Amino acid sequence: MLEQNLWGAIATVPQFDGLFVFNPLRVVFLIAWFYLCLIITGSMEDSPIMPKRYKQWLNIISIVFAPFVFFGLYAIYIYYEAQRQQITTWEMLKKVASGSFFGFKRHIAGNSTGNSVELIDMSGKSFDEIYGGDKRKDDISGILSLAETIVWDCLNEQASDILIDPVSSEKYTVRFRIDGQLRVMQEVDKGTCVAVVNSLKALSGMDIAERRKAQDGAFSARHDSGVASFRVASAGVVNGEKLSIRVLSPNTDLYDLEKIGLSGKDLKKVTDTLSKQHGMILTCGPTGSGKTTSLYAMLSHINAYERNIISVEDPVEHPLENISQIEVNTKADVTFAKALRGILRQDPDVICVGEIRDEETAQIAMQASNTGHLVLSSLHSNSNFSAIVRLMDLGIKPIMLASALDIIMSQRLVRRLCDDCKTKASLSQEQTAKLESRGINTDKIMQPVGCVRCGDTGYRGRIAIYDVLKLDTELKQKLFTDGVTAGKVRQLGENIVKPRLRKQAMKHVLNGLTTFNEIKRVV
Numbered sequence: 001m002l003e004q005n006l007w008g009a010i011a012t013v014p015q016f017d018g019l020f021v022f023n024p025l026r027v028v029f030l031i032a033w034f035y036l037c038l039i040i041t042g043s044m045e046d047s048p049i050m051p052k053r054y055k056q057w058l059n060i061i062s063i064v065f066a067p068f069v070f071f072g073l074y075a076i077y078i079y080y081e082a083q084r085q086q087i088t089t090w091e092m093l094k095k096v097a098s099g100s101f102f103g104f105k106r107h108i109a110g111n112s113t114g115n116s117v118e119l120i121d122m123s124g125k126s127f128d129e130i131y132g133g134d135k136r137k138d139d140i141s142g143i144l145s146l147a148e149t150i151v152w153d154c155l156n157e158q159a160s161d162i163l164i165d166p167v168s169s170e171k172y173t174v175r176f177r178i179d180g181q182l183r184v185m186q187e188v189d190k191g192t193c194v195a196v197v198n199s200l201k202a203l204s205g206m207d208i209a210e211r212r213k214a215q216d217g218a219f220s221a222r223h224d225s226g227v228a229s230f231r232v233a234s235a236g237v238v239n240g241e242k243l244s245i246r247v248l249s250p251n252t253d254l255y256d257l258e259k260i261g262l263s264g265k266d267l268k269k270v271t272d273t274l275s276k277q278h279g280m281i282l283t284c285g286p287t288g289s290g291k292t293t294s295l296y297a298m299l300s301h302i303n304a305y306e307r308n309i310i311s312v313e314d315p316v317e318h319p320l321e322n323i324s325q326i327e328v329n330t331k332a333d334v335t336f337a338k339a340l341r342g343i344l345r346q347d348p349d350v351i352c353v354g355e356i357r358d359e360e361t362a363q364i365a366m367q368a369s370n371t372g373h374l375v376l377s378s379l380h381s382n383s384n385f386s387a388i389v390r391l392m393d394l395g396i397k398p399i400m401l402a403s404a405l406d407i408i409m410s411q412r413l414v415r416r417l418c419d420d421c422k423t424k425a426s427l428s429q430e431q432t433a434k435l436e437s438r439g440i441n442t443d444k445i446m447q448p449v450g451c452v453r454c455g456d457t458g459y460r461g462r463i464a465i466y467d468v469l470k471l472d473t474e475l476k477q478k479l480f481t482d483g484v485t486a487g488k489v490r491q492l493g494e495n496i497v498k499p500r501l502r503k504q505a506m507k508h509v510l511n512g513l514t515t516f517n518e519i520k521r522v523v
Contacts, residue, residue, distance in 0.1 A: 076452070117152045118222040119144075121203050143195045146188070150174055150196070151221050153185060155228060157455075160247055160288075162230075164197060166190065166240030179415050179462050180288055183455065190240065197234075197243050204232040212236035218248075218315075231315055248317045254293050255318075257301040261464035263504070269407060269470050273374075274302055277349070279406040280369040282356075283378045284387045290413050290464050291378040292317055295352060298376055299323060302350055311352035312339040328354070336361040344368060353377035362394045369404040383499055384408040384469040388479070388489050398489075402471075402480035410467040414505060414514045414522050418454035422446040422512070446512040463513060465504040465523070 120126050127144050154162050159176035167173050172193035175182045188196070198208045204217025217232045229248040234241055254260065262270065273279055281298065283291045296318060299309060304322035311320075314328035314336070324346075326339050336353060337360040343351055344364075356362045356379050369375045381387040387408050391401060425447040427435075435442050448458020471479075479489055505519045 116223070117148050117155070119148055119151060119203055120220050120222060121205060122218055122220065127199070127203065143192070143199055146192065147196050147199050148221075150185075151230075152223070154245075154247065155221070155223060162243075162245040162247075164193065164243040164245075166193075166237065166242065169239050172240070178455070179457075179459055180413060181415075181457070194240065197241055200232060200243060200245070201234060204230075206232070206234060211241045248315065255296045255300045255320075257297045260290075260294060260297050262466055262468070266466055266468040269468055270298065270409075271301065273406050274298060276374060276406075278369060278372045278374055280365070280375040280377070280404050281407045281409065282387055282405065283376075284381045284384065284408060284410045285378075285412060286380065286382070288413070289411050291411065292354070294409065294411060294464075295354075295376055295378060296320065299350070299352055307349035308347055309350040309352070310343045310346060310348045311354070312336055312343065313352075313354035337364060340364045340368070348373060350374045350376070355379070356391075356394075359394045362391060362396055366396055366400050366404040370400070375404075382410075383501075384410050384467060385489060392489065398480040402476040405471050407471065408469045410469075410499075410501060412465050412501060412505075412522050413462040414465060414508065414518050415459035416461040416463050416513055417446055417448055417515065418451060418458055418460040420453050420460075421449040421451035421458065423449050425515075440510060444510060444512040447515060459518075463508055465501055465508070467500040467504065 118126060150162065150164075154176055157176055157178055159178045160180075161177035163173075163175040163177070163182065165173050165175070167187075170190050172188045172190060174185050174188060174193075176185050177183075200219070201208045201215070201217065203219045206215045206217040211234075213236065215234045217234075219230055219232065221228045221230065231246045231248055233244045233246075235244075236242075257270070258267065270281065273281055283294045285291055299311065299320055302309060304320075308324075309322075310324045310326065312326045312328065316325045316327045319325065326334070326343070328334055328336060328339065336355070336357065340351070340353065340361065341364065351365075351368055351373050353361065353365050353375065354377070356365060356377050365375050365377055379387050379390060381390045387410075388401060388405075392398065423446060425442075425445040427442060427445065432442055450456040450458045454460040502519065502523050505514070505523050508514045509516055509519060
């Protein structure tokens with residue numbers, strides 16, 4: 001009877017389906033879901049598809065719904081990458097399937113897929129040959145993979161420089177200079193990064209035992225589009241050794257004089273001078289303003305089959321077809337001045353001097369222009385007339401400047417707004433009224449937003465702006481009179497010809513290509 005009453009009492013308890021049933025599959029699923037959410041959230045933390053301004057909220061959502069968020073964002077990323085690379089979505093999916101799934105842009109370098117690089121020294125030896133076979137390579141496979149990944153990411157992001165810096169006694173940072181701005185790409189522990197630095201130094205022909213004295217070297221990387229060259233410089237700093245790597249093989253499409261950004265009138269001035277048998281074109285601007293690209297574009301415009309072209313560069317950043325390029329080597333006592341003296345005995349028609357740095361080089365370049373040669377060169381200065389003052393400071397007489405110089409080009413590079421995310425600028429009433437009072441249409445003025453394709457910066461790529469000064473006979477007579485000084489040249493020059501860099505940059509703002517803040521920063 002007691003047993004019957006007990007079972008009856010249990011039967012009267014409300015039943016909740018599955019509440020009291022222990023199902024091990026549900027527990028396993030719950031634990032797996034939790035860890036999957038953590039792994040995916042951590043993997044996406046440094047991903048470029050995660051916009052910075054929404055990262056905090058997306059991290060919170062990802063903790064619970066990470067797989068759904070992951071696949072949604074990844075689908076968007078694949079679509080935009082396919083558009084950027086101008087391939088079909090299916091082809092992009094095949095490229096993703098052959099690489100790292102969670103790595104996004106941290107591709108596994110050095111593999112057999114299309115997204116790979118192979119690091120080689122200047123003699124063509126690979127890491128495998130340098131370190132003595134597969135057994136040695138197995139010991140350093142992780143370091144090799146990281147070094148190759150850094151180089152691959154640099155090429156993929158179209159960066160101009162890689163900076164590996166010790167920021168503390170335990171940590172290094174890897175930064176890329178993209179569109180002239182430095183971005184922190186990743187942080188690496190000291191032990192791993194020191195091994196990466198040593199491997200790149202060994203590849204560049206540098207002494208890995210020497211960590212205090214500055215050293216220079218170079219290496220190359222084979223990839224899908226060809227071979228990229230890199231110049232390496234090391235320096236001993238606090239907490240370790242710093243490595244600066246410059247990419248020396250930019251896109252050859254940039255070396256087209258009609259595509260570098262010159263206006264129609266300025267382009268005609270330059271091409272007319274390039275067709276002359278003698279004269280001098282001087283490009284000016286600060287470091288990183290695109291002077292070398294302008295020089296290469298002008299050299300590419302000249303018919304190298306009909307004219308003997310010789311250049312002296314430090315270093316040779318890109319090989320040009322049918323042009324004799326000499327690289328400065330101070331260890332071998334090959335300087336700009338000594339190389340120029342030797343060039344004059346090679347029957348040149350066109351001489352390119354990578355940079356005028358000292359009085360001797362300036363004198364020889366000016367003399368070459370006056371003796372029937374077309375000379376192209378660059379000079380570090382802020383404006384056209386600052387370049388004239390700089391040459392006078394180097395001891396060049398005004399009469400020689402008047403007879404040698406034909407064109408001085410000042411230039412800058414401003415960042416271009418990302419076409420995928422830029423939006424109409426929100427101008428104040430005061431700004432709008434001021435612009436409209438000058439007859440300026442504000443409808444095309446844009447502002448940056450930030451998206452996946454531009455790395456959440458709002459900018460992608462750069463535009464060159466130029467101030468081309470043609471030194472005709474009348475201008476030379478006004479500038480280079482007897483007893484003229486550097487101060488008088490600067491003052492007189494600014495009054496005769498107004499600088500046009502800011503005016504050229506403003507045109508790009510009004511056309512929605514860049515912003516007022518970018519002009520203020522650069523110009």
